[in-house]
């Protein structure tokens with residue numbers, strides 16, 4: 732298959748790779764391939780850049796089979812990796828049993844936790860040093876807002892992070908692409924994204940945030956303003972840390988008699 736990525740995509744992906752130092756000589760990169768629009772584009776992009784970049788690195792793909800369907804074949808995904816000349820692996824799990832159990836609280840968080848565990852184990856055994864995920868710009872900005880709104884914390888995921896306990900790096904080369912661009916990418920990849928088999932897909936808080944961001948008149952500018960606030964070094968002017976009741980009482984007693 733002749734691989735070719737439009738310049739506008741190459742520019743944004745190359746910028747993320749260079750700016751965040753995502754790929755180095757000798758890397759053995761595993762791409763988390765869900766079959767969705769983002770990870771299928773990521774695979775295509777890395778397979779293309781592998782041929783044009785001036786450093787050597789390996790790219791493979793891994794699907795964590797959540798176990799929704801017994802002995803699922805993942806035929807389209809196998810064929811796609813073959814076309815891209817990328818080694819493809821499937822790791823079978825029974826994570827679906829946990830997700831579909833009605834007694835499970837936070838099924839999405841539990842699924843992500845077990846999926847990451849299965850990926851780390853696979854990487855250790857296969858000698859991979861980096862896992863690449865298909866997260867894009869909208870994912871990062873939505874996660875940032877969700878974190879503030881639902882857990883009172885100013886944080887989002889990083890372009891590159893080191894996982895101490897498993898000695899691997901997580902990298903996100905698509906971070907400068909907008910979701911609309913990953914949605915349109917099937918014209919480039921010629922891969923029809925596979926719908927998620929998960930019953931919780933699309934029910935998440937993330938959808939509410941997407942709607943909220945879209946609801947502003949100047950939604951494009953607002954998106955990039957939130958993205959600017961996500962950067963280290965963005966001006967921070969915050970209230971002092973909250974005091975314990977005891978400390979407030981001591982301060983109050985000093986100011987009022989009796």
Ligand SMILES: Nc1ncnc2c1ncn2[C@@H]1O[C@H](COP(=O)(O)OP(=O)(O)OP(=O)(O)O)[C@@H](O)[C@H]1O
Pocket residue numbers: 762763764765766767768769770771793794795796797846863864865866
């Ligand atoms: N079952 C899986 N096996 C391997 N990697 C996965 C799997 N599910 C998700 N990932 C990886 O984690 C990333 C983020 O997962 P998430 O569920 O948020 O997917 P998404 O935003 O719908 O992306 P995609 O379009 O690639 O499915 C994906 O882009 C992919 O790289």
